[in-house]
Amino acid sequence: MERKNNLEEILEFNREFVEKKEYEKYNTTKYPDKKIAIVSCMDTRLTELLPKAMNLKNGDAKIIKNAGGAVVHPFGSAMRSLIICIYEFDINEIFIIGHYDCGVSNIDTGKIVDKMVRRGIPSNTLDIISKSGIEVNDWVHGFDCVRDSVIESVEIVKTHPLVPADVIVHGLIIDPETGKIDVVVDGFKTK
Ligand code: ZN
Secondary structure (H helix, E strand, O other): OOOOHHHHHHHHHHHHHHHHHHHHHHHOOOOOOOOOOEEOOOOOOOHHHHHHHHOOOOOEEEEEEEEOOOOOOOOOHHHHHHHHHHHHOOOEEEEEEEEOOOEEOOOHHHHHHHHHHHHHOOOHOOOHHHHHOOOHHHHHHEEOOOHHHHHHHHHHOOOOOOOOOOOOOEEEEEEOOOEEEEEOOOOOOOO
């Protein structure tokens, strides 16, 4: 039998999920009960492990995910989400959570650009982007050290001109196998 594609498989499951009212046990509001926001990595190992290892349930926290779990730019998408968290969802505590063995660390950005070209992206497209001031190489670059990345992200949030001084910002690293958390920055001690 031919395997269904992901969309078909998802929709089939979804019909049953809704019919059987499986959603009922997840019912909550959009306001996070624990008043916390998390920025973490999109790593597949963390999808369920991260909330379980932190005892977070549906409704407890706003979780923002990206490649590396970093706040890279003070006016980028992760930071924008955090600002909305603070002013729209009453969040007063932020956790930046990197993890060991991150796929974003030590990325060979040259190889990524090569792959783009092999996949049919014209190389002059890269030149045009470069002329607009964005170096694709730098843009896709992750980080070399997760600890440094967490510290930098905490700094960006903590010193952000739109973040009020009473917001606590922690920096943590999680083990993607055991879920063990190491504290890099304890936001209560660095206030
Ligand atoms: Zn990662």
